[in-house]
Amino acid sequence: MFYLTGSGHSELRIDMTDFENGTAFANYGLFAVGLESVNPDEDGYALTVDHFSGTAGDSLLKHSGMQFTTKDRDQDQSENNCAAYYQGAWWYRNCHTSNLNGQYLRGGHASYADGVEWSSWTGWQYSLRSSEMKVRPSKSPVPKSSAPNLDSELSPEVLPSAIFD
Numbered sequence: 001m002f003y004l005t006g007s008g009h010s011e012l013r014i015d016m017t018d019f020e021n022g023t024a025f026a027n028y029g030l031f032a033v034g035l036e037s038v039n040p041d042e043d044g045y046a047l048t049v050d051h052f053s054g055t056a057g058d059s060l061l062k063h064s065g066m067q068f069t070t071k072d073r074d075q076d077q078s079e080n081n082c083a084a085y086y087q088g089a090w091w092y093r094n095c096h097t098s099n100l101n102g103q104y105l106r107g108g109h110a111s112y113a114d115g116v117e118w119s120s121w122t123g124w125q126y127s128l129r130s131s132e133m134k135v136r137p138s139k140s141p142v143p144k145s146s147a148p149n150l151d152s153e154l155s156p157e158v159l160p161s162a163i164f165d
């Protein structure tokens, strides 16, 4: 992915389906992994996204700037490992508004946020039937700016403290 998008002139479209024949998409006019990174492995494959449009709502902008966390490589901002806790691998912050590499739990589930989640569409307890991330070069370069100060709006993804009890 880095070699596809490291230049910063790519866009991302995520197509999703649920188990009730619903479909939705999220498009990001700017998408990059390891943007302008000389050593993406050392730098943690940081995500850059901006310029959202689509029917699924945005569940990825709050992940922009985060490195990629796996169960054996904790690069998130949680005191825990979000990948281990939510059974996925993602650009977790503390921890997520989306978890597309989560467990395939087939629709509604009692557990919290550990399925294939896109919270702005189906919440944190609904595991999607499918999701596809498609990348292509931008038709025209888009401004790289405008990533908001994400630290100031963490509330929806901050974990209830009880979840770690």
Ligand SMILES: [Ca+2]
Binding pocket: 074, 075, 076, 077, 078, 079, 080, 081, 082
């Ligand atoms: Ca952590």
